[in-house]
Amino acid sequence: MPELPEAEVICRQLRANLLGSTITCIHLDREDIIRSGLVNRSWYQGATILAIHRIGKCLLWTCAKPPEHRYILVELGMTGSVLFNPAAHGLSTHVHAKIMLEGCRQSCVYYWNPRRFGGIHLLTPTEWETWKPRRDGVDPLTITRHEFHQLIQASRGRIKNLLMNQRKVAGLGNIYTNELLFRAGIHPHARSCQLSPAKVDRLFTAMQTILRKAIACHGSTIRDFRRPDGSSGRYQRYHTVYQKAGAPCPHGCGSTIRRVITDRSSFYCPVCQPLE
Ligand SMILES: [Zn+2]
Structure with a gap:
């Protein structure tokens, strides 16, 4: 952030x-x-x-x-x-x-x-x-759906690590990566190259939707983000999983949001984002 x-x-x-x-x-x-x-x-x-x-x-x-x-x-x-x-x-x-x-x-x-x-x-x-x-990673707002599929298929690592690697995808950090993986129903530890084309499609759509809405809301202010004019962002109101460990899953599946700490905290729903 x-x-x-x-x-x-x-x-x-x-x-x-x-x-x-x-x-x-x-x-x-x-x-x-x-x-x-x-x-x-x-x-x-x-x-x-x-x-x-x-x-x-x-x-x-x-x-x-x-x-x-x-x-x-x-x-x-x-x-x-x-x-x-x-x-x-x-x-x-x-x-x-x-x-x-x-x-x-x-x-x-x-x-x-x-x-x-x-x-x-x-x-x-x-x-x-x-x-x-x-x-020099690709920009999430300008990469095409086809290029995104190629990028994901070429990586053997975990999807969350790939999305946060600035030399592969430039601009995503821990907040938005957690949010868009939840929206797409993909476990943060899923292997990139093993994701089905349908899941990669959902991930691409989630990335476009969430990032554009966050920009329209002037970003997320968790602690101290300010726009140049001093005003705060509003997108934190729409966060579904980031820093929501223990809260009920917003999809109403009956589970609660979990947090797992690897190098950065991952927040996910074990039911809606199964590790297949
Ligand atoms: Zn759920």
Whole structure:
């Protein structure tokens, strides 16, 4: 968390507010939040923000100072966001970087990240090409049904591990993976290549439905996810199994939701998601 829906929500709000603006300064409250490219920092002064894209759970800003362009890669980690006015929402404590701007509605945006997993990378085009393979999995919102079938059939590991491997599928984390496996009726420990075509179909449909609805609800706020304007998401109200251990199965099968801890907690219904 934040996962794909939260990153997409942040990305859309930043795009609506920051495109075309000029960076006047990158101010750092702690230099180690720049995970790579600190020496590039002064280049960004006077650069225009041309584009903001989501790459999995990260944000990639394209900045131009003709004839050159460079990137700001923002990792959201476990708790990160980019905020317009953290002080107004009592969130000033964990701001680690400020990007000062001209020519848009915001004079400054703040990189906020309480647990400091993840950080910011200031990258030349060559450095971006080197960084990219770390998160070059397919995007769940753009992969086709056919490509999804091929991806699942090619993996011998557990389906949940495959979905959360950012080099295979970029953007899913523990919350949405648990939710979409429940929706599709697939046990988290099922072997990917042994899933029937009908189950893979259900999984693909569940992935599209859940992620799009979560984006429409502005993401899930479990503890501390905030949109740039400081507002919270609402999709946590629709969670069916995540952190619901002991609760009755929402399908009404009579069982209760179980939690099994491997490397991350899995939540599932033993009746609706049998391990065949
Ligand atoms: Zn059930």
